[in-house]
Amino acid sequence: MKKSFLALALSGAMLITSCEQEVVIDDAQLQSIVDAAVAAALANYPNTQEIADAAAAAATAAVANGLGDIDSAIQEALDAAEALTNPPLVRVGTGGVTEITSDTTWTNDKIWLMDGKIVVEDGATLTIEEGTIVKGSAGTGANATVLIIAKGGKINAVGTAEKPIIFTDANDQIVYANGTTSPNRSATDKGLWGSVIILGNGVVGAANGEANIEGVVSGYEFTKYGGSDNTEDSGVMKYVSIRHTGTAVSPGNELQGLTMGGVGSGTTIENIELVGSEDDGIEIFGGAVNVTNIVIANFDDDGIDLDQAYAGTISNAVVILASGSDTAFEIDGTEEPNDAILGEYTVENVTVYGRADAAKFDTFGNWKSDATGFNDNVLFVDFPTGSTLGGIDADTYAGAGTATAEGKLFFRDFVAVTADSKTDVVAGQVEEASATWVSVSASRPSGKGADESVFAWTQFFN
Known part of the structure; x- marks a missing residue:
């Protein structure tokens, strides 16, 4: 009804201007008329950039094709707005x-609702198109x-x-019309579903070089990770935001924002946002996967x-603590009982933001259980007075x-923005002279x- 009325009104306007004399309407005036008609047709849809872009595309196409396509322009804009606002819901799992078990694609014209353990098995690839929204059902x-990417x-x-x-x-309630901003969630919402887990065949510092991932009920083959190939390829994740995760299976057996176990360096993980985990932001068990450009909030x-002799590099990270966060870093060494499997990680170029209302003060980090690696260029800002290092294992501290060296834990260029002294910050965790x-x-x-x-695209920095 609205579409027909608008088209009739516009036709009437054109007839009136043609009485008594010939009136010439240039392209800009015509574009303005069509823009107004399309905008009026979309008045009942959310006022978002995504819908505005759809309307602009329809109006521009109408002008390019002549006035006879005004009705089509309005209908195209309505169809596009409807698709963005009320996309089909596809359930995955019950x-x-x-x-x-075979190659599968989740497209960006639907909302994909996962329910239960969704396992991508050995030999299969799950492709997720750019801009796709995937939701996880509630469950404790x-x-x-x-979502589990199993070994292979x-x-x-x-x-x-x-x-x-x-x-x-x-x-x-986020849909495509909302862009990347939820209408009902905030960055502080946590623990509302499980998480994303990637498992591979990389080297793991665990007994027999293999383990079962935490946060998932044991007894399934798909929970296993570890092997002998630190260059293995478990796929690609780029520009992915994972939100409101971290449901616990049981005390001490939690899910994170993103968990990886035995994932090799052939895997690409970059431009990642992890927001609102009820446990860790990211946890990596062994392997040598590299992570570049990550926000954890x-x-x-x-x-x-x-954990477990992780041997990759995490580079260019921003870590934003909540008031109840434990630490920015918790880094452990190998769990292989004979120390036969060692791994030296690198963490570099990190900014950590604290909270004035922090519940505890030893929040800069813990390096324990014979951790070995190299920590470089880490900046701590916005921490309350009295904030300190949490702990550094004397057995491996060098x-x-x-750079990394086998069996050693090195640091370089840690800067704390604070009125406290260096003595206060170190807090006796190591000899201050070292x-x-x-x-x-x-x-x-x-x-x-x-x-x-590089983080302008994220929810936290946008």
Whole structure:
């Protein structure tokens, strides 16, 4: 009804202007008339950039094709707005375990609702198109919804800065018309579904070189990770936002924002956002996968948690603590009982934001259980007075360094923006004379920590 009325009104306007004399309407005036007609037709839809873009495309096409296409322009705009506002919902799984055994694609014209354990099995690839919204059903304990890329399976989730892939909970009201911003969720919402887990055949510092991933009920083959190939390829994740995760199966057996076990360096993980985990932001068990450009915000436990001789590099990260966060870093060494499997990680170019209302003060990080690796260029800002290092294992600590070395834990260029002294910050965790890698500054220094310019696409920085 609205479409027909608008088209009739517009035709009437053109007839009136043609009485008595010939009136010439140039392209700009014509575009303005069509724009107004299309905008009026969309008055009942959300006022978002995505719908505005759809309307503009329809109006421009109408002008290019002549006035006879005004009705078509209005209908195209209505159809596009409807698709963005009320996309079809596709359910994947009905609780329990759902196996994906062949190559599968989740497209960006639907909302994909996972329910239960969705397992991409050995030999299969799950492709997720740019901009796709994936939601996880609510469930606690053994019933938590989790996407698991099993050993030998692959994920191909490649978003863009303009159209990131979004994982969120089932009750998040976000649809494509909203862009990347939820109408009912905030960054502080946590633990509303499980998480994303990627498992591979990389080297793992565990007994027999293999383990079962935490956060998932044991007894299934798809929970196993570990092998002998630290270059293995478990797929690609680029421009992916994972939100409101971390349901626990049982105490001490939690899900994170993103968990990887035994994932090799052939896997690409870059431009990732993890928001609102009820446990860790990211946890990596062994393997040698590299992670580049990652934002981790509002987690309950640790921002970056590394275990079981992880031997990859995490580069350019921003970690934003919540008031109840435990630490920015929790880093452990090998769990192989004979120390036959060692791994030296690198963490570099990180900015960590604290909270004035922090519930505890030893939040800078814990390096324990014979952790070995190299920590470089880390900036701590916005922490309350009295904030300190949490702990550093004396067995592997080797002071200042410039690169990894087998069996050693090195640091370089840690800067805390604080009125506290260096002695206060170190807090007796190591001999202060050896802590030449720590400095304090009354103001934020330039050129330290992460390059935040690459994070404009994220929920936190947008």
